[in-house]
Amino acid sequence: MVEPRFKPGERVKVLKAYPLGHVRTPFYIRGCTGTVERICGAFPNPEELAQMRDGLPPVPLYRVRFAQKDLWPDYNGSAADVVEVEIFQHWLEKA
Amino acid sequence: MKEDQGPYRPLSYFQLMEVSLRELLVEKGIVTEEQVNAAVEDMRERTPERGAKVVARAWVDPEYKKRLLENGTKACEELGLDVPALKLVAVENTPQVHNAIVCTLCSCYPRMLLGIPPEWYKSRNYRSRMVREPRAVLAEFGLKIPDRVQIRVHDSTADMRYIVIPMRPAGTEGWSEERLATLVNRDSMIGVAIPNGPTDR
Numbered sequence: 001m002v003e004p005r006f007k008p009g010e011r012v013k014v015l016k017a018y019p020l021g022h023v024r025t026p027f028y029i030r031g032c033t034g035t036v037e038r039i040c041g042a043f044p045n046p047e048e049l050a051q052m053r054d055g056l057p058p059v060p061l062y063r064v065r066f067a068q069k070d071l072w073p074d075y076n077g078s079a080a081d082v083v084e085v086e087i088f089q090h091w092l093e094k095a
Numbered sequence: 096m097k098e099d100q101g102p103y104r105p106l107s108y109f110q111l112m113e114v115s116l117r118e119l120l121v122e123k124g125i126v127t128e129e130q131v132n133a134a135v136e137d138m139r140e141r142t143p144e145r146g147a148k149v150v151a152r153a154w155v156d157p158e159y160k161k162r163l164l165e166n167g168t169k170a171c172e173e174l175g176l177d178v179p180a181l182k183l184v185a186v187e188n189t190p191q192v193h194n195a196i197v198c199t200l201c202s203c204y205p206r207m208l209l210g211i212p213p214e215w216y217k218s219r220n221y222r223s224r225m226v227r228e229p230r231a232v233l234a235e236f237g238l239k240i241p242d243r244v245q246i247r248v249h250d251s252t253a254d255m256r257y258i259v260i261p262m263r264p265a266g267t268e269g270w271s272e273e274r275l276a277t278l279v280n281r282d283s284m285i286g287v288a289i290p291n292g293p294t295d296r
Contacts (some may be wrong), residue, residue, distance in 0.1 A: 024252050026199050028226065040182065043254045061253055063184075077230045080245040086253035 001042045002089060004060040010036045011095035012064060014087060022050030025091045029083075033095045034066035037084055045088065060089040138211065145176055146208035146258055147279035151272045153185075154263040160187070167258065171208070178207045186249060187260045188289075193240050194247045195233065195286030196257045197225040205256040209281055216285065226250055236287040258284050264292025 006012055016031030024046045039062055044055030068081040075081070106114070120126050149171060153160035163170035167183030183205060186194040198204065199222050204212040215221050224232050229246050233239070240246060249257045261283040267275060282288035 024200060026250065026252060028199070040184075040253075040255055046253065061255075063255070072227060076228060078242045078245060081229070081247075082245065083226050083248045083250060085250045086255055088253065 001058045002060060004039055004042075005089060006036050006039075006060075006062060006092060006094075008036050008038055012036055012062070012092045013095040014064070015091050015093065017091075019047075021047060023047055025087055026085065028071060029064075029066060029085055029087075032066055032071055034064040034070070034085075037063040037065045040086060043088075045090075062087050062089065062092065064092070138206075141207055142210045143208075143279075143281035143284065144276070145210075146205070146281070146284045147276040148174060148272075149176070149185075149208060149258070150260055150279045150284065151276035153260050154275055155272050160260070163260070176207065182255050183208070184249075184255050184257050185260055186247070186257060188262045188286075190244070190262070192245045192247055193233075193286065194249060194257075194259045195225065195229060196249050196251065196259060197222055198251045199223065199226055200252055203251040203256060205258050205284075207256075208258055209284060213281070233287060236282070238288060259286040260284075261286075261290050264290050264294075266292045266294040 011033060012035070013033045014025065014029050014031060018030075039060060042058035042060045045059045046055065048055040063084050064087050065082050065084050067079075068075040068077060068083060069079055071083065117131060121128055121131070149163065152174060153163050159170065159173070162173070163185045164187060167185040168178050170185070171178045171183060188194055196204075197216075202212055202217040202222075204216060206212070221232065226248055229248050230240060233246075251257055261279065263275070264278060267278070278290040278292065280288065280290065283290045
């Protein structure tokens with residue numbers, strides 16, 4: 001298994017990348033900064049699985065919490081509202 | 096599948112595709128009709144009553160709730176519910192936090208606890224707007240969340256599946272677990288509704 005690089009509570013930024021193929025990082029959070037809520041475990045890399053490869057070693061998966069106001073400048077709701085998204089480690093960098 | 100599907104309509108493209116593929120698989124001896132039927136029956140047995148059982152137990156047993164929030168998969172297994180190949184994360188509604196679930200990429204859904212997802216859950220409308228304007232979407236479901244309550248939307252983009260533990264309605268003190276479970280409907284475990292209590296009617 002790939003060693004986790006981030007801890008809960010740490011600020012992380014999602015890569016602003018647009019590779020082809022099957023990717024499970026939604027577009028709306030690419031380039032956005034959030035906070036690690038928890039480490040979900042480690043799972044085979046879905047981008048590799050989609051190419052019929054084994055996706056090993058498993059990659060750490062994080063739940064990252066984003067403030068709505070950081071995602072959508074015109075967000076219409078409480079400033080405390082958040083979205084949590086599961087993101088694989090290779091999509092994250094230290095913020 | 097023989098069941099009431101409303102007035103007669105010709106098969107759609109995907110229905111035809113399903114029938115053709117299934118018949119081919121059977122004809123070539125890859126699966127049998129019995130296996131297909133058993134799989135369909137299996138799927139059909141998974142209904143939101145399973146999720147309601149988990150929620151009701153969490154309402155009456157604080158220790159169970161703690162274990163459920165720590166490890167959803169294990170806590171379901173405790174109740175004899177099989178949650179194969181999946182990590183279940185239970186999220187709890189409180190007076191300060193309202194949770195809701197979506198899958199913006201496709202239609203990931205805690206099928207083992209809630210069964211087959213409703214059509215709207217898979218719609219582009221729900222999937223795109225739930226992370227963009229959740230308060231407006233919830234209002235369309237008839238749920239007005241006051242601004243002082245934080246909304247936490249959970250986008251199940253990878254290997255986790257989510258279930259919302261709604262707040263136990265007032266006026267249900269002393270109710271049995273079975274009776275409590277009848278209050279917990281599917282939508283309240285997705286987070287687009289809250290269970291009605293005896294005083295809400």
